[in-house]
Amino acid sequence: MIIETIDYNKGMVVIIDQTLLPNNEKFLNLRTLNEVAEAIRSLRVRGAPAIGIAASYGMLLHLDTMLRTESVDNPEYIFDREVGIKPFSFPDISIDEIRNCLWEAKKRLEVTRPTAINLFYALERMLSVFDTEEEDPRRLCELVAREAFSIHAEELETEIKIGENGARYIKDGMNILTHCNAGGLATAGYGTALAVLYTAKKEGKEFLVYADETRPLFQGARLTAWELEKNGIDVSVLCDNAAASLFAAGKVDLVIVGADRIASNGDVANKIGTLGLAILCKAYSKPLYVAAPLSTFDINIADGNDIPIEQRSGGEISYFGKRRIVPENVNIYNPGFDVTPAEYISSIITEKGVIENPGRGKIASFIRD
C-alpha cells in the first residue's frame, strides 16, 4: 500500500498532518511557502525523504504563487503534474526574477531542519535547472516543475527498489525491532526500513514487528504502528527503554531503521535512540540494517562528527499533553538525532544495492561506481 503522504495539487502542497495521527487522518492544503516551512519545522511532514519532497514542492509553490500573481489571467494555479504548465498568459518575468524567487524559497526552507541531508539535496536539485542555461522563462519554469515532480516520482521508485534489495534479510518467523518511522509517511509513500518489511510481506513471509514508541514525539507509537497495522503486519509498541529487555528475552532477531544523513565513512545520523539500539545489537550479536536512498548520503562529510545535530525545544519533553511534567528551572537535553558509528552497522540497503559492513570504507566507491 502506498501512503499519500504528500502531493502537489492545484497550486497547493497537500500533506497528511502527521502530528494528528493516528486519531485523525486529516489532509492539509498548504497554500504558501511559509505554511510549507512551518509544516516541516513542526513535523506535520517529517522523515528525511518526505522532507526533501516537501521542500521541492515548497519551492514550486512559491514560484507558482509568483507567476499566477503576476499573470493578467489570475489563474487558480499553474503547475500540474500532467501538463507541466497549464495554458495561461505567462507574465513578463526575467530569468533573474525566477532565480530570486527560488532562492528566496531555498533560504526559508533550509533553516527548518538541519540534520536530514535530503532537504538540502532536494533544494540543490531544484536549482540545478539553471545549469541547463535555458533562456526562455516559460520553459525554465516548466523545467522547475518537471524537476519537483521527478524528485517525488524517482523517490517512490527508489523506495520500491530498497524494499526489493532488503527483503532478503527478512525470514519467516523473525522478530524485528524498528525505531521512529521510516515508512510511507516518512517518504514518497512506501518507506525505507518499512519498505523492506512491506516487500517481505508481499513475498509471503510472516514475522512480528516491535516498534519503539520513540520519544518525545511518538513517531513509532503513532505512525509506524498505524502504517504496519493498516498493512496487516503484526506490530507491538514498547517504550524506548524496554528495548534492552526485549533483546534479553530473545525477542529481537534484527533491527532495521532509516537514516537522516550518512557520512562518507558510513556513520549514520538517525532519530535519537538509534545509537542505543546499535549498541544493543552489538551486545546481543544481532544485525543492524539501515535502509536509505542514495540521496541520504553526504559524501562531503568525512564522518559523523561533522553531521549537524538538531537540538529541539525542551517543551517537547517538559509537557505531557497540557500537563507540565518537568519542574520549572530544570534543564532539558533534547537532541533530535544521534550518530551511529559505521562499525555497528551490518548493511546499508539502498536502491542501488546493499553495502555490507559499511565501516570498511566502501561508501565512496559504491556511490561512484
Added chain:
Amino acid sequence: MIIETIDYNKGMVVIIDQTLLPNNEKFLNLRTLNEVAEAIRSLRVRGAPAIGIAASYGMLLHLDTMLRTESVDNPEYIFDREVGIKPFSFPDISIDEIRNCLWEAKKRLEVTRPTAINLFYALERMLSVFDTEEEDPRRLCELVAREAFSIHAEELETEIKIGENGARYIKDGMNILTHCNAGGLATAGYGTALAVLYTAKKEGKEFLVYADETRPLFQGARLTAWELEKNGIDVSVLCDNAAASLFAAGKVDLVIVGADRIASNGDVANKIGTLGLAILCKAYSKPLYVAAPLSTFDINIADGNDIPIEQRSGGEISYFGKRRIVPENVNIYNPGFDVTPAEYISSIITEKGVIENPGRGKIASFIRD
C-alpha cells in the same frame, strides 16, 4: 533534606501523592486497607523501600481499624508513634483474631506489586511478632505497632548509611546519570541512589546530574528532577532514548540507580531501562553503581531469571494524557522492570558497606557475615 514521603498519623497512612508531582504537592490521608493497596498499585506511593513501609503501615491501619471498631470507647485512632497504643478500653479480642486481621491485610497487599521484594520483606517482618509468643493481645498489638514504626525508622537510618557509604564514588566535576527515582520519594525520605548524591553534596562536592525521564510514568522527569532541584543539585532531564547520545558526547562519568530486588548472584531487577544503561556503561567503560538496602536482597532466589517481572497495563503507553497515541488493535509490551546481570555492576552500595564486583559470588557471605 528528608522528604515526607509517608507517615502513620492519627490512624491514617499519610502519603504525598506522587502521581500529581511535580505540579501539585498534595498529601493523601488513607483511611482503609483498600485505600493503601490502591495507592501502592497505582504508584501514588512507589519505590521499593517506600512500598515496604507503606505495606507495614497498611497492616497496622487494618489492625487499628478493627480494634477501634470493636472497642466500647470508639476512639478516633489507637496506634501512635510516641506511646505505641493510646489509652483506651482494649476490646475482647483473641490472638487468633489479631492474626487473622493481619493475614487479611497481607493477602490484600501482597498482590499489589510483584517485583519489589521490600513489600514481602515488610509483610513478613510484621508477622514476625507472632514468633515472640506474646500471649497478651494488647501487648501483642503494641509489638505490631513497634514493628511498623521500627521498619520506617530503621529504613531512614539505612538510607543515611547508604549515602555515607556511596559518597566516595562521587567526585568534583562529575556528570552523573540516574534512572527512574531512587530518592526520598522512593524510600523513607532520604533515598538510595539519590542519598549518595545528597551526601556528596553535603560534603561540598559539585556535580551535574542527568535524569532519564523514565517512560511510561516519568518518575525521572517528575520526581527525581523535583527532588534534586529542591536540594539545590543541578539537574537536566532527557528522554530515555537520548542516554546513548549522552555517553557518546562524553557527558556520563558514572550511572547510579536503585533496585527493586537483588538475587543471590547479584543480578538486579530495577525499573525498565536499567539494563540498557548497564550495556551502555559497558560499551563506554563507565561504572554502574546500584544503591539498595539489605532488605532489597532476595537470597532465596538464585539469579535474575527467577525474579517475577510485573507486566503493567498497556494503557500507560497507549494514551498521552487523554489522547490515544497507539492505534487500536496494536499490541503493547510494557514490563515494569528489567534484570541487569551482576557482571555489569561495578558495586552495590548498602548500609552495611559496598559489594565490589558483585558478579563474583560474594553476596551471600556479605549478607551473612
